[in-house]
Amino acid sequence: MSAVSIRVTVNGTPYERQVEPRTHLADFLRHDLGLTGTHLGCEHGVCGACSLLVDGRAVRGCLMLAVQADGAEVVTVEGLASAAGLSPLQEAFREFHALQCGFCTPGMLTTLVQLLEDHPEPTEAMLREELSGNLCRCTGYAGIIRAALKAAPLMKAQKETAA
Amino acid sequence: MKASRFDYHRPATRAEALDMLQTLEGAKILAGGQSLVPMLNMRYAFVDHVVDINRVDGLSGIEIGGNVRIGAMTRQRHILADPALKARLPVVAAALGFVGHLHTRNRGTIGGSLGHMDPAAELFGIATLLDATIHVESKRGPRAVAIADYPQGYMTPNLDPDEMIVGISLAPPAEGHGWSFIEFAQRHGDFAVVAVGTTLAFDAAGKVNDARIVLCGMGIAPLRLAAGEALLMGTAAEPAAIAAAADLATRQDAMSDALASERYRRHLAGVLTHRALTEARARASHGKVQ
Numbered sequence: 001m002s003a004v005s006i007r008v009t010v011n012g013t014p015y016e017r018q019v020e021p022r023t024h025l026a027d028f029l030r031h032d033l034g035l036t037g038t039h040l041g042c043e044h045g046v047c048g049a050c051s052l053l054v055d056g057r058a059v060r061g062c063l064m065l066a067v068q069a070d071g072a073e074v075v076t077v078e079g080l081a082s083a084a085g086l087s088p089l090q091e092a093f094r095e096f097h098a099l100q101c102g103f104c105t106p107g108m109l110t111t112l113v114q115l116l117e118d119h120p121e122p123t124e125a126m127l128r129e130e131l132s133g134n135l136c137r138c139t140g141y142a143g144i145i146r147a148a149l150k151a152a153p154l155m156k157a158q159k160e161t162a163a
Numbered sequence: 164m165k166a167s168r169f170d171y172h173r174p175a176t177r178a179e180a181l182d183m184l185q186t187l188e189g190a191k192i193l194a195g196g197q198s199l200v201p202m203l204n205m206r207y208a209f210v211d212h213v214v215d216i217n218r219v220d221g222l223s224g225i226e227i228g229g230n231v232r233i234g235a236m237t238r239q240r241h242i243l244a245d246p247a248l249k250a251r252l253p254v255v256a257a258a259l260g261f262v263g264h265l266h267t268r269n270r271g272t273i274g275g276s277l278g279h280m281d282p283a284a285e286l287f288g289i290a291t292l293l294d295a296t297i298h299v300e301s302k303r304g305p306r307a308v309a310i311a312d313y314p315q316g317y318m319t320p321n322l323d324p325d326e327m328i329v330g331i332s333l334a335p336p337a338e339g340h341g342w343s344f345i346e347f348a349q350r351h352g353d354f355a356v357v358a359v360g361t362t363l364a365f366d367a368a369g370k371v372n373d374a375r376i377v378l379c380g381m382g383i384a385p386l387r388l389a390a391g392e393a394l395l396m397g398t399a400a401e402p403a404a405i406a407a408a409a410d411l412a413t414r415q416d417a418m419s420d421a422l423a424s425e426r427y428r429r430h431l432a433g434v435l436t437h438r439a440l441t442e443a444r445a446r447a448s449h450g451k452v453q
Binding site for chain 1: 215
């Protein structure tokens with residue numbers, strides 16, 4: 001049951017670590033790298049709290065082994081803000097009270113990064129359906145949907161400016 | 164919970180993967196991991212060796228010819244987004260819309276779904292609906308398994324421990340066929356309590372010449388409603404024929420579990436079959452050139 005050496009880039013910082021094969025990516029980020037922004041709810045892929053981005057795609061951090069992230073670029077909630085401040089999506093979450101206890105928020109944010117990239121002009125119906133994969137038990141989703149609808153054009157404009 | 168300990172192997176080639184499956188005791192293939200990893204985390208499954216085939220070349224892709232061939236490691240999100248597949252076999256994307264969520268479709272594969280064999284899995288239903296052939300390989304050579312011979316029991320596929328699914332072929336109905344895939348689940352993205360898929364193709368005279376109906380979630384494997392298909396053949400799939408086929412769906416064996424009783428499942432099968440056939444009929448070209 002030997003440990004395996006992996007190299008992984010997390011929020012722009014490269015790391016090299018020895019990991020036990022059974023350690024999933026979310027535990028690796030929390031325990032080995034101290035990045036506790038990624039939360040763990042159910043650990044079997046139902047609640048979505050551990051959602052994060054691997055090579056730009058939203059995944060369940062509990063359903064991917066850390067060894068599988070060898071060579072990958074991982075972005076967690078800690079990587080969403082820049083030196084200039086919160087991202088437009090994070091700002092919108094604050095503005096619309098899209099969180100109460102905050103447990104689901106890292107997963108909501110990382111999921112919405114891919115969702116709004118795939119759908120720069122989202123509808124409320126699409127957002128409600130897609131976010132059914134991330135459980136929130138405080139907000140009733142109303143604030144989260146409002147925040148996503150507010151952030152979508154800002155993120156689109158930001159991307160167009162960058163391009 | 165946390166998985167129990169195992170060793171991790173990452174073959175680079177198919178030959179290397181098949182070698183490992185033959186030599187390692189207690190090995191399990193890791194495809195997309197969206198079924199296996201939860202089972203490991205929950206300790207429903209214990210394995211000594213995980214063989215991760217995510218970096219094996221040549222196991223993914225979609226080829227559309229007389230049959231549709233999909234590589235085992237093709238991600239669900241790629242299957243869902245493939246425009247040529249959506250044009251030729253729209254029922255596949257319709258079913259995938261019910262499969263998990265963005266995150267799990269980003270990782271989940273068709274081969275993994277079929278290997279796991281959840282009784283209510285939509286992709287298992289699609290394979291049954293479209294007369295799939297499962298292509299498997301081992302060091303002993305390749306083998307083609309008809310979907311009818313594939314389920315051996317509850318979550319038990321017709322696969323030997325040294326065998327690996329490499330792809331799946333689907334047999335599409337004629338162009339212009341009507342289709343539908345609908346389901347009832349507790350929440351969007353959950354496994355269905357009952358799901359129904361159907362395709363209906365019509366000849367130039369507007370009569371059904373190819374009818375397929377699959378019921379998922381009723382038993383250990385998706386069930387083709389053969390009597391309902393036979394009943395629809397040669398008809399115009401008019402409302403009375405559809406109602407008769409839906410009535411047959413309510414008479415099939417069904418299981419009871421924590422989600423739903425046998426009686427409720429049979430009720431759902433009838434309602435969903437009626438809706439699916441009605442929708443498929445409306446979508447078909449009825450033999451007319453489009």
